[in-house]
Every structure is written in C-alpha cells, then in structure tokens.
Amino acid sequence: MARNAAQKAWFVMSEVVRVRIAPSPTGKLHIGTARTALFNYLFAKKHEGKFIVRMEDTDRERSTDDFERDILDGLLWLGMPWDEGPEVGGPAEPYRQRDRAGIYQAFIDQLLESKAAYRCFCTPEELEQERAEQQAKKLPPRYSGKCRKLTADEAAAHEQAGKPFTVRFATPAGKVEFEDLIRGHVEFDGELFGDFVIVRSDGTPLFLLANVIDDHLMEITHVLRGEDHLSNAGKQILLAKALNLFSPEFGHFPLILNTDRSKMSKRKNPVAISDDYKAKGFLPEALVNFIALLGWSSGTDRELYSLGELIDEFQIERVGRSPSIFDLEKLTWMNGYYIRHLAIGDLANRAEVFITNPIIKQAALKSPEFHLQALSLVQERLKTLAEVEEQIEFFYQDPVYETALLIAKKSNRERTQKALTVALEAVGQLKELTLEQIELALRGAAKNAELADGELLWTVRVALSGRAASPGTFELIEVFGRDEALKRLKSGLKKLG
RNA sequence: GGUCCCAUCGUCUAGUGGCCUAGGACGCCUGGUUUUCAUCCAGGAAAUCACGGGUUCGACUCCCGUUGGGACCGCCA
Numbered sequence: 373m374a375r376n377a378a379q380k381a382w383f384v385m386s387e388v389v390r391v392r393i394a395p396s397p398t399g400k401l402h403i404g405t406a407r408t409a410l411f412n413y414l415f416a417k418k419h420e421g422k423f424i425v426r427m428e429d430t431d432r433e434r435s436t437d438d439f440e441r442d443i444l445d446g447l448l449w450l451g452m453p454w455d456e457g458p459e460v461g462g463p464a465e466p467y468r469q470r471d472r473a474g475i476y477q478a479f480i481d482q483l484l485e486s487k488a489a490y491r492c493f494c495t496p497e498e499l500e501q502e503r504a505e506q507q508a509k510k511l512p513p514r515y516s517g518k519c520r521k522l523t524a525d526e527a528a529a530h531e532q533a534g535k536p537f538t539v540r541f542a543t544p545a546g547k548v549e550f551e552d553l554i555r556g557h558v559e560f561d562g563e564l565f566g567d568f569v570i571v572r573s574d575g576t577p578l579f580l581l582a583n584v585i586d587d588h589l590m591e592i593t594h595v596l597r598g599e600d601h602l603s604n605a606g607k608q609i610l611l612a613k614a615l616n617l618f619s620p621e622f623g624h625f626p627l628i629l630n631t632d633r634s635k636m637s638k639r640k641n642p643v644a645i646s647d648d649y650k651a652k653g654f655l656p657e658a659l660v661n662f663i664a665l666l667g668w669s670s671g672t673d674r675e676l677y678s679l680g681e682l683i684d685e686f687q688i689e690r691v692g693r694s695p696s697i698f699d700l701e702k703l704t705w706m707n708g709y710y711i712r713h714l715a716i717g718d719l720a721n722r723a724e725v726f727i728t729n730p731i732i733k734q735a736a737l738k739s740p741e742f743h744l745q746a747l748s749l750v751q752e753r754l755k756t757l758a759e760v761e762e763q764i765e766f767f768y769q770d771p772v773y774e775t776a777l778l779i780a781k782k783s784n785r786e787r788t789q790k791a792l793t794v795a796l797e798a799v800g801q802l803k804e805l806t807l808e809q810i811e812l813a814l815r816g817a818a819k820n821a822e823l824a825d826g827e828l829l830w831t832v833r834v835a836l837s838g839r840a841a842s843p844g845t846f847e848l849i850e851v852f853g854r855d856e857a858l859k860r861l862k863s864g865l866k867k868l869g
Numbered sequence: 870g871g872u873c874c875c876a877u878c879g880u881c882u883a884g885u886g887g888c889c890u891a892g893g894a895c896g897c898c899u900g901g902u903u904u905u906c907a908u909c910c911a912g913g914a915a916a917u918c919a920c921g922g923g924u925u926c927g928a929c930u931c932c933c934g935u936u937g938g939g940a941c942c943g944c945c946a
Contacts, residue, residue: 396946431945496944503943510870513942538944555874564872565942572944579946603873603941626875626939633938662881665894669882673893692882695939699880702895712908753907780904814904829904841906 389421390593393447393454394583396428397439400644401446403698404598404628404636407663411625412596413452414664414686424590425457427468430582435470446645450656451679456590464590469582476577479585479615480539480570488614489570491537492519493530514566515540539571541580541611548606553594553623554691560606568607584608588617596623596688599695600635623688626667626695636698653726653758655714658707666696676709708755716748723747723760732761732768742767745851749843767851771838771860775867780830783823785868791828792835792865794821799849799857810846835864 393409395401416423425447429435444458456462466472483489492515494502503513520542522530530537543566549559570581577585587595595605605622612619630640642648649659657678664682665675668691677685711719720743727733736743750763779788798817802809818828833845836852849857 394946398946428946434945492944499944507870512871514871536944558873560872568942569944574944576944578944583946598940599874600940601946604946606873624874629939631880635940665881667881671883673883675881675894694875696882697880699895702881705895708907750907752909824904826904831904833904837905839905843905843907845904 388593389416389419390424390591391416391421391596392424392426392587392590392592394426394428394586394597395443396431396434396579397436397443398431398434399439399638400646401443402638403641403643403645403663405443406446406450406645406659407628407666408597408625409447409452410450410660410663410682411668411686411688411691414682415594415596415688416455417683418686421593422455423452424462424464424592425454425467426586426590427458427470428579428582430469430576430579432470432576440468442644442646446650449650450645450660469586472582472586473576475589476582476585477575479581480577483541483570483614484539486614487542489539489541490520490522490567491527491531492540492567492569493522493527493535493537494519512564514564515568517567520567536573538569538573540567541570541607541614543567543607543610544614548609550605550609550619550622552602552605553596553621553688554626555599555602555624555693558602558605560603562606562610565603565607565610570611580604580607581611584611584615584617587620588612588615592620594621594623597625599624599627623691625691626693628666629695629697631697633695633697641698642700651758653756653760654703654707655710655722655757658703658710661710662703662706666698667691676706704755711754711757712752714751716744716751719747719751720744723757726757727761727764729761729765729768732764735768742851749847749851766837766839766842770863771836773834773838777838777840778831778834778864778868780827783827783831787823787827788831789865789868790821791818791823791831792861792868794818794823795828795832796858796861796865799854799861802854805850805854807846807850810849814845831864832861836860 391412393405393412395405395409413423415421425444427440429440440458447454454460456464457467461467480489484491494515499515502516506513519527519540543562545563546561547559548562549557552558568580569578571577586592602624605624609619628636630636632640634640636643638644642652645659650656660679660682661675661677664677664686668686670677670685671690714722720740727736746764746767747760750760754760754763778792779785783791794817795814798813799810802813814828814832815825818825821828829845833842833848834840836845836848836857837843842848852860
C-alpha cells in the first residue's frame, strides 16, 4: 500500500493533467458514464495527461465482478484505454476501492479527532421516521444533528454499550464556492447540506469521503463528471478542507435526458453500451462521435470526427450547459455513415459475429472472395451490423418469393416470361462477365424483345434476389457468376409456369 | 419543501450587441440519378430565439422578473 520514494517524488514533480473516471460496478457501462469517460479521456489526451480508471465499489451489496468486466470492456471497445487503473496498475495502486479499505481509516480518525466529524448512533429506523416527518411538513429532508450535540461521555457510553454508529461530517456553516470549468462560479450554503454520513456502521467509507481521499492520493487534477454531482462538489470541497487537502478543479457536464426530459434511465431508454449498442451492431466510432456531440460542439458546422480528431478539437470550454436528449435516429444515421465508409475487409471482420446462420458462415469461410463481394453490394444499405445477415442471406440460399413479385409494375405475366427467356439467353451467351458487358447484353435483349428495360431488369433482379429491394441487377449477375445466375433465372421462369 | 441548474427548428446544435429577414446536422417532404431499395445530388417545410420588462442608437446575445423543465437533498454512487 505504501508508495515508495520514487513514486512519491514523481507525484510531487508531476504537473500533468490527471483525470479519472470513477464508475461503480453496480450496472453495465451506461451511455452517460461512457460520455463522461469520453470527455475525461479527451481532456487528458488533449493535455497530454493521464486518464485513470478507479472502480468505486464501496457499495458491496450491489457491486459485481461482471459489471466491472462490462464497464472495462466497454471502455476498451470504445477505444479509451486507461493509463492507470484496474488490470494495468499504476503508481497509485490499487485502483479498486475494495482493495483500498485500509487506506481510509487514518483519514477518518483525523476527522474524528479534529471534531470535524462525529459518531452518530441514530438507527436507520429513527432516521427514516425523521425524514418522513420532514417530508410531511414539506421541510427539506435533513439530519437534525442530534448526535452532534452528544457530550463525549454520552458518546462513550453509547459506544461502550456496543451501539452501532455511523460517522457524520460536522458540516461547517458558511458558503462554499468554487469555479466550475463548465458552469462558472458556483456557490452553496454549507448549512443546507446537513451533517451527511461519511462512514457506514460497518466502518466503510461512503462515496463522498472515499472519493476525496482517493482523488487526493491519486493526484487527480480535474474532476469532470455529470451535473448530478454538482452539490457533491460543495460537500467534497468542505471535506477536503477539513482534511487539509487541496481540492481538484471541478467541471460538471449537463445531463443526458430521456425523451420526456427526465434523467436518462434504463427504464426509458437503451443505455447499456454492451447490450444495447455493441450487440445491436453499432460501431464504436459512431457511438464515440455521436456521444461527443451530446453537449460538446466545435463551433463549426463539422460533425464527423474520429476519436483522434476529437482529441485535437476538444476544448472543455466548448461543452455546453444545457442538457440534451438522446436521439437514437441520428445515432443510427451516423452508424450507417461509418459502416458505408468501412474498408470491405474491415466490414467483414466486424460483421462476422452477427452472422449466425451456419450455412452462411461456412460458405463465407469457403469462398471469402464471394463473401466480400456480397458484403460490398449491401454495405451502403446497412444501418447497423446486425442487419448484415438478413441482407446477404439470399446470396447463400435460394431465394424464396411470391411469383407475382417477378412481374414488374407495368408488365404482365407473358411479357415477364419473355423477359426472363431472353435474359437467360443473353446471360448464357455472355463472353465476359463485366458490369459493362452485362448491362449491354441485358439492355440489348430487352430492346430486341420490345420490352422496356425496367420490365426485364426488374424481373431478373427479383429472380436473383427474391426481393422487392436489393442491389442492382448487373452487380448481382457479376457477383453470382453465370451458372448461379442462369440457375436462378430458370427457376424464376419455371415459377411463372 | 429547500438549494442549485437549464431554456434557439420535433431532436442535436451554431450564435458571446449590429454580419441573423437566425446557420449546420438528423428526421420529414419534393425533385434528379436509377430496374427496385439504398446511396448520392439539388431543393423545401420547420425556431414570433419560453414569456414579460428593462439597459442600449440597436438584443437571440447584457440585467431583472415570470413561467416551464431538470438535478440534488440516502448507512447509492
């Protein structure tokens, strides 16, 4: 636990920016947490500083290893590896609060000794009742400060009797003020905080306290987090002062909202990066780009940025103060944009996990060239990777469709039969299967048979794909090759009777 | 109930006193390219800048108030 001299010296000398993201593993990586992480990451990289992850798992009841795994994997997936934190270590090890349990006691003792904090013997039931009464009287729910008035003897007697106690901060009266990087001058009246609990009856510190101590020990220079922590900053500044510690700079981002303008929540929105976005076929590039725009803008008309470009352009002063609603439609558009701009091999790699049909999987493995060609034909119509399988299915399996679909809008059965017949002939006679030759042959065939181009091309396309909407006729023939194309045209003709 | 925060097209936003009869993006509509869909291109509708008062020669921009919305007030973080 003790840092060696070299590390200590390094800390003292460092003037670099050190920021942290402090998630509690009580749920999967949340959109809001991801955005806070991103802004911290961008801020750190922009200033050539360190991005640190600290797991705040003091809530043992709700914290799980699975959630921690999900959060860490999510950060990595989004492209934000941490310089210090779980699994990579660092000079301020350990980076999980459950492993730091021994660190906090000295600080708690210091607070108790200096009378900046006191033991509270009130039971949860008493407190709950007190709160209920205050609520009923429409008074602000705050601790009465009852145990603060206990004499040393009374407190000792309670302790002697083995009564469980929490530790409360004796919040000093007076103003707390600070300059928030995003909100500007902020001030609170200390009295309004009440004497909040900083240590549980089991002796473990609460977030408010552990946070301050760890930020100090980890030499955090800037605390950048959601606006829901704004009043906590006031409490933590007070706490730091009582402990004789410097407070970091603070910056509080506006919240991300549900459509009904309440704080974005699991109930009303898909918020889990892993389950709701990664698993649904969203690209990390799109998510990062989109999330960055929730609250931040460059001041120009530009909206498309890679992570690297974001690092170059990001300025904390350009983060806005008003909350934003998460717009899934725009994210989806952006995702499609990023998919369209993927190199085809890259698309294939990323789409792989979304292809579950064993027939397609095997065939793709067997002839990767064909697979790549099929993918490139559907690439521009994908909004998410999850749509890949449905889109390329007909390349691998005989198309299933209603006979009527073969007949183009302004055509009829006879003309369609004719179209298929002459198309069959034209494709059969094709010397080389280039887009140009295919088009020439098909259009020529239509002309000779006195058919509109559209009549013929539509039915050929449907015979090949089985779909009302699909990639173009010429492209399909080129990718399928003569034999497969012929086979499908024949089966189409047969359907027509 | 208290404290704090926020307020420009449906949504994300630009705008820091005159360049704004408010710009961009998503979505929506129309047209073009085209065998279909998608892409792409061109165009359009869409914000009395929440409201009311000031300050100023001049306010989306500054000040005050009102209204609306939100966050926080836990032995959660």
